[in-house]
Amino acid sequence: MKNHKKVLAMFLGTMMAVSALAGCSSAETTNGSSASSGSSSASAEQGASVSASAGEAANTELSGTLKLYGPGLFTDVGPDGNTDIVTGVSRPGYNEVLERWNELYPNVEVQIETIPWDNWKAACQTAALSGDVDIILHGSSITPICEPLTDYLEQDPEVKDAVGMMAMRKDADIAPLNEYVPYGLTITVNPVMVVIDKEIFEHYGVDLPDYENWTTQDVLDLAKATTGTDPVTGKETYGISLIEAASANKNYIWASRAFNDVIYEWGDTLADTKVNFKNDTTKEVLNYLNSFTPYTSPDYYEGLDINNAYTEDNNIAMIIIEDAYNAYNTIKAAGLEDKYMMAALPKIQSGEFEGITSSHMGDWNMAICNTSEQKDLAWEFMKFMVTDEVVQQWLLDAFSIPANKEASGKLGDYMPADYADAISYVVSTSPLEFSASANDCYDSNNFGTFANDLTTVINEMYQGNMDADQAMDYVQKNLDDYMSTLS
Numbered sequence: 001m002k003n004h005k006k007v008l009a010m011f012l013g014t015m016m017a018v019s020a021l022a023g024c025s026s027a028e029t030t031n032g033s034s035a036s037s038g039s040s041s042a043s044a045e046q047g048a049s050v051s052a053s054a055g056e057a058a059n060t061e062l063s064g065t066l067k068l069y070g071p072g073l074f075t076d077v078g079p080d081g082n083t084d085i086v087t088g089v090s091r092p093g094y095n096e097v098l099e100r101w102n103e104l105y106p107n108v109e110v111q112i113e114t115i116p117w118d119n120w121k122a123a124c125q126t127a128a129l130s131g132d133v134d135i136i137l138h139g140s141s142i143t144p145i146c147e148p149l150t151d152y153l154e155q156d157p158e159v160k161d162a163v164g165m166m167a168m169r170k171d172a173d174i175a176p177l178n179e180y181v182p183y184g185l186t187i188t189v190n191p192v193m194v195v196i197d198k199e200i201f202e203h204y205g206v207d208l209p210d211y212e213n214w215t216t217q218d219v220l221d222l223a224k225a226t227t228g229t230d231p232v233t234g235k236e237t238y239g240i241s242l243i244e245a246a247s248a249n250k251n252y253i254w255a256s257r258a259f260n261d262v263i264y265e266w267g268d269t270l271a272d273t274k275v276n277f278k279n280d281t282t283k284e285v286l287n288y289l290n291s292f293t294p295y296t297s298p299d300y301y302e303g304l305d306i307n308n309a310y311t312e313d314n315n316i317a318m319i320i321i322e323d324a325y326n327a328y329n330t331i332k333a334a335g336l337e338d339k340y341m342m343a344a345l346p347k348i349q350s351g352e353f354e355g356i357t358s359s360h361m362g363d364w365n366m367a368i369c370n371t372s373e374q375k376d377l378a379w380e381f382m383k384f385m386v387t388d389e390v391v392q393q394w395l396l397d398a399f400s401i402p403a404n405k406e407a408s409g410k411l412g413d414y415m416p417a418d419y420a421d422a423i424s425y426v427v428s429t430s431p432l433e434f435s436a437s438a439n440d441c442y443d444s445n446n447f448g449t450f451a452n453d454l455t456t457v458i459n460e461m462y463q464g465n466m467d468a469d470q471a472m473d474y475v476q477k478n479l480d481d482y483m484s485t486l487s
Helices: 005-011 015-021 041-045 047-053 073-077 095-104 120-130 150-155 157-162 198-203 216-225 249-258 280-290 324-333 375-387 389-397 417-429 450-462 468-484
Strands: 027-029 064-070 108-114 135-137 167-169 181-191 193-197 236-241 316-321 340-343 361-368
Touching: 064 120, 064 375, 073 108, 095 108, 095 375, 095 389, 108 375, 120 135, 135 375, 150 157, 150 181, 157 375, 167 361, 181 324, 181 375, 181 417, 193 198, 193 324, 193 417, 198 316, 216 236, 216 316, 249 280, 249 450, 280 450, 280 468, 316 324, 324 340, 324 417, 340 417, 361 375, 375 389, 450 468
Parallel strands: 064 108, 064 135, 236 316
Antiparallel strands: 027 108, 135 361, 167 181, 181 361, 193 316, 193 340
16 A cells, blocks of 8 residues: 655654654553543433443454554543543543443453644654554545555455544545545544524524524625614624634634635646635635625624623634634533524535535544554454444543434434434534635645635735735745646
8 A cells, every 4th residue: 555665754854853743641551451430411311322332242263452643532531531621521431432342342452642733744654654653643635655545445445434433634655636635533523513603693683593594695684684783682682602713713613615716627636736725715715704704893803802702701602613612611611502503504606516614624533554564454454443333422422423324313412403413403404524724715735825825815804914816826935836846
């Protein structure tokens, strides 16, 4: 499959600088560790279904040791679980996953070494170079150290059918650039959602949106209609809070998808590819995002506008968020589940995906390290993480949204329909390649400073320092400069 020379070429120049990071702030656990004694109430309620599937026959033919390394969910929950000091939510630790694995594969030991997000890419690269890692947690973003999963998915097509998202990337060495190459198996997803304050809508006499059918214009109209002096409370309210200014490029992701602003003309290689950022649709996208300015709080740019979000004192009608489950847990902890609801972002206006939501999803994925000598065994573990019923239950108990479509459809057991239905809708309808990192309208992996440049120009427009034409010129110049280095 992947040639190891590509790995060595990337690392030899940086190995000395990053070698110390490999073991930084990590915690290692194996199958032999004890399971968490604490579990969520939902876990207790659903214990019968977990027990029913636990009697599955063990596979004693496979043997060996698998080593997992990287950041993400396992780091967050730890081996024994934890309790959030703000929301009081308890999450089970990953020892429960290891116990389940050990029931099914008693002769395969799994070792997990977790790391924080700080400098995680450098640490994972160093670990891969050591040849002592089999699975990179959230590794799909570092394609030179990961094995393409194309052959594995052809071998086990039911895996691809089970999930609502794959960690896809472009790679001319593997497939034409107009196609996507799966480099990671997505375990959990984090869809971009809209939190709606139903009370503010009611006070203004505005109907709640039908989020499966609303348009970009509907969102703008509703933001305008809920900005002003609340007729009931007399407080100033604002119609919308976009994704924070520090990550303004993520607003471009969903808006460009909504307008179907396809800017790439893929060639045989990246050097042959054209990026057409200066076009009428891109201008429409940028002006659309900027048209929300009168309906956002003056505190938005500093990130202070949502200080009272999810409380009784909230004054924002619609909040676009990336952390749906955390937002729900905060709302629940405040006892305000009836005050709020969640919605998907507006539907895509044209093109191949016309009519579905423009919400994109972040993910936590697992990738096979291409220096591993146990790639097939690594694939078995990754399959287990997205198909095993007990693991899906654990993900739900850990207040994560499984990429497994059937499992994410069970969110209604954990939260009211006003929240669960919208999240499940996004997961079940999103195209496999429709991610926060790579889709038809946006690619943050292959085009230099594109993501940062988008953040810069969107914020400059928000502050009145640029218009859309100047913004397009700025981004296109940097794209052209970068593309010229590939020739």
